[in-house]
Amino acid sequence: MTQQVALFVTCLVDLMRPRIGFAAIRALEAAGCDVIVPQGQTCCGQPALNSGDHAHAAALAKQTIEALEPYAAIVVPSGSCAGTIRCHYPEIFEGDADWLPRAQAVAAKTYEVMAYLDEVLGWKPESISIDATATYHDSCSGLRELGIKAQPRRLLKAIDGLRLAPLAGEETCCGFGGTFCVKYPAISNAIVGEKADAIDATGADLLLAGDLGCLMNMAGKLHRDGSTVRAFHAIELIAGMGDGPAIGEEP
Structure with a gap:
């Protein structure tokens, strides 16, 4: 039976690297899903929420809930955006008798894409190969709010020829x-400087993670430091799209 899922693309993916969204669709379809991209989606409200702008965060949350609530499952190629919907939407509407149950219902069926593929569907990529060594950074929100750790690594280990090199401080913030x-x-640059040094020390060809913001931050620092490490969202490799331009290499 085909599982219908809604893809929440995220504004950063939409604006900066749409191929991550297409990779998510390709992987989900390979796993037997019918993927819908709801037209009413924009930003999840995370920047406003992080800045203490509760009114605008709530307005964006309402818009997102209305766009996503008709679907049985919602998948997101970002631990931070998935964490906002799953963990923080119910907090935003605490005490609101009308919106709290709607927020809770959407939160309960929202998943980070790699966790959905691995835990819910039990799927693994097939007939995908890449001869490279990769290292993996665990993004803060995905790791701490959603427990995203083993799931992407299980999916990546199914790719023929891909070797995973351990990263010192893999659970430490990249500074984004x-x-x-x-x-x-200044603090952010100091943090990402330490992260870039650790990435280079692995000897890996590729840097992988599950959040585009983190990847852009790390890729930018690596490039400025003259590193040859190339950065990809892990779902790109899992979907067989690891042969394209890396983050920051797009024309």
């Missing part, structure tokens, strides 16, 4: 932190 990197650029 959404609006943190804008508010505290």
Whole structure:
């Protein structure tokens, strides 16, 4: 039986690297899903929420809930956006008798895409190969809010020829932190500098993660430091799209 899922693309993927969205669709379809991309989606409200702008965060949350609630499952190629919907939407509407149950219902059926493929569907990529060594960074929101850790690694281990190199401090923040990197650029740059050094020390060809914001931050620092490590969202490799331009290489 085909499972219908709604893809919440995220505004960063939509604006900066749409191929992540297409990779998510390809992997989900390979796993037997019928993927719908709801037209009413925009931003989940995370930047406003992180900045203390409760009114705008709530407005965006309402818009997102209305766009997503008709679907049986919602998948997101971002641990931070999935975490916002799953963990923080019910907090936003705490005490609101009308919106709290709607927020809770949407939260309960929202999944990070790799967790959905691995845990819910029990799927693994087939007939995909890449001769490379990769290292993996665990993004903060996905790891701490959703427990995204083993799921992407299980999927990646099914790719022929791909070797995974351990990353020192793999669970340590990369310094992006959404609006943190804008508010505290010097601290952010110091943190990502340490992360870039650790990535280079692995000897890996590829840097993988599950959040585009983190990947853009790390890829930018690696590029500025002259590193040859190329960055991809893990779902790109899992979907067989690891032969395209890396993050930051697009024309």
